[in-house]
Amino acid sequence: MAGIHITDIEAAINYWRERSPSPDGVSLCKELRALAEVYALMVWFHETEADEATLPAKAREAWLAWYDTMPDTPCIAICSTSQGDETCKGCGRTFDEVQRWTEMTPGEKRASWRRIIIEGDAWRFNRYAERALEESGSGR
Structure with a gap:
C-alpha cells in the first residue's frame, strides 16, 4: 500500500479544523485528535509518509472524509x-x-x-x- 504524505495529513487536519472548530480553543473533535496523533508521530520520527495500511482506523476515517472532498x-x-x-x-x-x-x-x-x-x-x-x-x- 502507498504512503499518505504528511501534506495530506495537514490538509485533512485543516479540513476538520474548519468543519468542526474548537469551542474553547483547546479541545479537538475526535477526527482532529486522531489525525493530530498521526501527525505528531510523523513529526517526532521525521517521517514524511504514514503507511496507508496501518493508519489507525479513526485517523483513516477522518482522512478519507477529507479525501472524498478532493477530485x-x-x-x-x-x-x-x-x-x-x-x-x-x-x-x-x-x-x-x-x-x-x-x-x-x-x-x-x-x-x-x-x-x-x-x-x-x-x-x-x-x-x-x-x-x-x-x-x-x-x-x-
Missing part, C-alpha cells in the same frame, strides 16, 4: 497515452496509472496526484498553453 482523477479528457505516450500530456499520469486508476487505493491515487503537482508540466497546469502552440504550428 478523484486529474484527467482533463485529453489522453495522450492512448496515442502511445508513456506519460499523458493532459493530466500527467503514467500509462500504468491511467490503466490502473480505478483499482488504485486512495493513498496510491494521492501519491500520483502529488507527483503530478510537483512536476507541474501537464497541460492541466498551464491552461493548455503548450497545446495551443503545437496546434498553431509555432511550437515546432
